[in-house]
Structure formats: structure tokens, C-alpha cells
Amino acid sequence: MSLVSSHSPTGQSPLRTVQVLGGGNAGSSAHVRSLALGLVARGVRVTVCAPGEADRAYDFTGAGADHVHVPRSSDPASVAMLREACKDADLVHAHGLHASFRAVLALSGRHTPLVVTWHDRAHAEGARAHLVRLLERRVVRAAAVVLGTTSALVDRARGTGARDARLAAVALPAPRRIADAEDLDGLRSKVRAELGALDRPLLMAVGSLDRHRGYHTLLDASRAWCRLDPGPLVAIAGEGPLRAELQRRIDDEELPVRLIGGRDDVSDLIAAADLALLPSRWEARSVLAQEALHARVPLVATDVGGIPELVGDAAELVPYGDAVALADTVVRLLGDPERRALMREKGARQAATWPTEDETVAQVLSVYDELTRPLPLI
Template sequence: MSAQARGRRPHVLQVSGMAAGGVRAHLAQCARLLAADGCDVLVAAPAAVLEGLDTGRAHREVLGIGSRPSARVAGALVRLRRLARGAEVLHAHGLRAGALAAVAVGGRRVGRPRLVVTVHNLTVGGRLARLVGGGLEGLVAARADLVLAVSPDLAGRAQGRGAAAVELAVVPAPWAPRGGAETMAASGDVPEPASGSMSDAASDAVPSAVWAPGLRRVLTVARLAPQKGLDVLLDAAAVLGRRAAEGRLPTLEWVVVGDGPARAEAQQRIDAESLPVRLLGRREGAAALMAQAEVVVQTSLWEGQPLTLQEALRAGAAVVATDVGGTALTVRGGAVLVPPCSQEVAEAVGALLTSPDRLRQARERAHGAAASLPTDDDLLVQLHRALGV
């Protein structure tokens, strides 16, 4: 039953820090669905996140939560406390926004807004970054009424830190007009401004010039950042290239759609080693490329519920993915899962490219898994239950 049907307009405050890709897409989805269902929704996030974000009927306000600690956090805290007045529920996205929200509303008590935090990422980096991340996890666990985790390992971490309640988050990939992909940036990206997503619109038309004639087609859609396992990808491509040169595999081209801080270094290695990899950068029409590829590969070192894999399943592509984070949860048996190891990735891709039967079966599994992917309706049901609206 919608909020309007219940005769009231609950006030929901959606809060985010710097976000890109899947995190940003999920923030927009939650805001749109709740606002369309009759809730009074306010989205508070950095200006770069709000720019061009489709939040439907939801209101918006700039809130300067940075991606790193700074002197501005005190001002953001004061502003968040003001915005939270009168809200029945505060739904924060990400550890940094969740921790700030926890400080803003205080501990669990009667009369304060219900606090729900969706944890989208595993903290990675050096010892200091992990210590800070652990502290934020502890604060969220201590004060949130509910933690929604995008992967089983994140759920386990929240439970281990004593969270009052933990659920796996429902994260459907957005549908875009004409069956294209609304965003090609997977969940789990290092938060960046909105311009970091892979594509902002979809296109059914993909120029034939994208693919070199006569070569087998392998595709990866990912932000070019360390978390996406670019070294694993390039090492696997080197193995496949050597086997093709020896006549043990057909010659292939591994196209990578996406951009990011590691692009220049990756291109240097591709050129130096003559790897069969081509970096296309950001582009529209990635979903159509998935439908044209023979194998779609994800080499990430960690993922939440990657939107790109959902989109690959919908495209009916054969999928090889590293079994990390929430990947197995996401693909629902529709992908070949391997450890984040270049040799394992190369073996799986090579096996598909040399066996028409295996390739056909992998595509059939993808089609079957796509039918059970979560939908906006599933997300709305969880939001009603989780937020209590």
C-alpha cells in the first residue's frame, strides 16, 4: 500500500556523500520510487552528485559531504541536523554519509528519526584507510536501526560489529529507454563526482567499427581503477594473446569500455606488451556491445551487486566474473565464477571461446538468471519495510 493510500506523506531524508556509478544510481532509484509512491522525499548530497540526477518528484538540497575528512565536516553536520528535523526516517548511502548521519541523530532512542544506512563499499587501501573505515563501520553499527548491505561479506562485517539489524540490500540495475543501460558504472566504485559514470544514456546503435573484423569478441565494462582488477585483466589478456600466437586459441580482441585514473598506466602496458586489449573510454551503447560480445568479463577484486553484470545477463551474454563480494549473489548462477586470478580468468575465457557448446550453455544460463533479477517493485517493497513508511 502506498503512503498516499495510507493517508499520510511521511518525510524521508535521503543522504549521500560523493558517489558515482551504482551508488549514485541506487540513490536516485530510492528517491524516485519513494516520491512516486507518495512520500515527501528530500535528497541531500554534494552538488556534483545532484547534477543531472533523476530524482523524480523528490526535492534536492546540496550537502557538502566530501570523500575525505576535512574542516568542512562540521558545517555539513550542522546542516544535516537541520535537514533531519521533522524527518521520520533518514536513509544514508555509504559509510561516510552513514557515520555523519549517526552523529547528527545520536543514539537509538524514542523520538529521533529512524536511521537506515545502506553500506555500498568495502573499505580498501592502506592501514590508515582501513582503520578509519573500521571506525565508521563501528559508529554505523552502534547507532543505525538497520544496516542494508550490498553483499554478504559487508552484512557479516556489520553483524560482527553488533549492528541491531542487518539485511541484504535490493539493488536492481536501472532500466533505460529502448532496453539500454542507464549507467555502466558498477557498484563498488571509489566514490567520485557524477561525471565518473561510464555512460549517461543508452543507444541501440553500436558502430560496427567498434569490433575488428575476424576476431573473437571479449568485453569488459568497468571504471579503470585498482578495485576493478586491471592487472588481472591485462595479465589474463597476455596469457590469451600468447596462446593465440601459438595457435592454441583463436585470435581475440578484448575491448574495455570505461575511464578512470588507471587508464594511462594500462595503455602504457598494452602498448609495451602488444596486448590484445583496446581501451574505448566512456561511451554510450555499452548494453548493445554486451549483446554483440561473445564473452563479457569482470575482473574486479571486490564488488557489491555490480550493475554491469545485471546488464550483461539481460543482454544474454556469456559472462566470466571474479567470485568476490556480492558477485555470486548478483549473477544467480548465470555466470562462470572464478577467483581473482589472471590464470583462472584466462582459462575460463579460453574454454568458452574454443567450445561452441559451452558458449551456448553460458548464454542460456545468463538468460535464465536475468529472469530472476531484482526489480524496482522489489526495491520498493524493501524500502517500505526497512524505512517503516
């Protein structure tokens, strides 16, 4: 693999890249933080353009990058701020559809190479779905290279008109290591006590409270678990527009579900669970799925998007929207400790096949090298 030089195409200063983020996706924000750390260590100058709250949450400056506050909006003032931040860049790398569209607008009339990473698919219906397709077409035709985190996203980019679309190596930042079994037991007990699940199974779901996450199906399935003794508790970490609607159902139907809001200790929550649940309508390279397999927690997920490619045979997959299948699968697993032990082992083996952070940085560097290497003299 060709490794990029730490120098710009002129050979007189370090390569300068600008990473553009919308700030709304935890997976892409964590990826950019990891990428910035690796690029800076290899002599590349990195500027991260993202809302201020994203830097406070992910500490891009602590990774050695410069941070420029750029609002998530695509209004002219925000685009002008981004254009100014990119004026001396050798290459711009945008993450997600909306950040990529802003980058296209900011680079209009310039010859700066644009790399785009699609971490997930934009979720939209009706007229907005048509708008999303128009934005996708505009972005992929302007990008020199589109990196997709799943084969489905790569195919989507190619079908939309991308000149060059490739499967991205995207690593989940290395999970925090627990020193020993005693520490892990202590962590589990602390988390489960906080949630009220010391003497009952804990089922953990994580993600924004949006329609595409499938939480209404999860609530439907939870009715079947009330008959178990002890009955499991479902904890959902995340915030979003459906919170009031979901809470009403939980209260009215007396469901064994707790909405615990946005959390910054997701890894600990998942590690403390008996099962992780992912009932979404579509997922790409799900952070929850990766966290669960890394933590050796059995996963039940919908058979959609990039999930089968990501987890292989290390998770139980059910159809999207099928509350009966979800409920029955959870009941079966809770009653089968041998199956859960096998899933933990398979999960650890599957996680070991995923790209490392070093491999992710190496792939990105090779792409940067292709796009910034001086043309040979004839």
C-alpha cells in the same frame, strides 16, 4: 508485508525521507534514483542530498525528488548543510559508508531514525583499513537498520555491532528494451565499429581504474589471447588513478586492450560484447554482472564477495588474481559457441530471479513503516 502509509507519524502530512548519497558509486546512485521514483509514486516526499554532479547524471529531480547539493566531504560546513536538509525529516536513509558517516554526524543529538544501505565494501589497506573499520562501527551502531546488498555485507554489519542487519532487495533499473533483433544487430554493429571490433571478438570490462578491480591480471591474461585468430579486443570502460600506469603497459607490451574512458552507454557496450569480464578482488552486487546477464552476454568473473550469490551457475567463475585461469576460460568459451549459448539462457533465467524495482521499494517501505509507526497507546 506491511506497507507504509504515505503520512508522517503525526498523520498530518506525507512522510518525508532524506536520501543521502556520496555521489561516487554508480550502483548506489542508480538505486536511489529508482527508489525515489517508487517512493514519490506512493506519496512519500523524498529529498536527495548529493553532489550536484550526481543529480545531473541521475536526474533525481526528474524522478520527483527534491535535490539538495551537499559536497562529498565530511568537513563541518558540509555536515551543517546536511543537518539543515534533515531537520524536518521523518527518516534518513544513507547509502554507502562515507555518506552514512556524514548522516550520523548530521543527526547527532536528534532522534530521527537512520537506515543505512551498504552497497559495497570500502576498499582500504594498512592504516586506512583501520580507519574504515572505525567508521563502520560508528555507523552501524547509530543506525536503526542496516541493509546489505549481499549476505557477506549483512554478516559484516552484524559482526561490527549492528542492532538490526538485513539482506536488501536491490534491483537494477530495468534495462532499455531493444525493439527487435534487427535493432539489436544494428546497435551491436555500431558499437563494435566504434571500438574497432567488427571482425574480431569483443571482451568488455567496466569499472573504475582502481587497484581492486584486477585490471593488471586482465592485462596479464590478454597476452594469451594474442595467439588467437582473430585475436579478441578487450575494451575497458572507466576512469581512475591507474589509467596512466595501465596505458603504459598496454603500449609497452602491445596488448590488445583499449581504455575507452568513462561512458554513459554501458548497457549498449555490454550488449555488443561477446563476453563480459569482471576480474575484481571483491564485488558486492556488481552492476556489470547484472547488466551482462540481463543482456544475455556470457560473463567470466572472479569467485569473490557477492558474485557467486548473485550469478548462481550462470557465469564462469575463476580465482582472483589468476591470469592463467582467466585466459584459459576466455579461450575455451570463445571456441565453444554451444557453451556460450547455454550461458546466455542460464543468465536470463538467473536475472529473472532477482528483485524487481517494485519489490525493492516495497521492502524499503516496510522498513520505513516499522521505524515511523506511532507507538500504541497503553
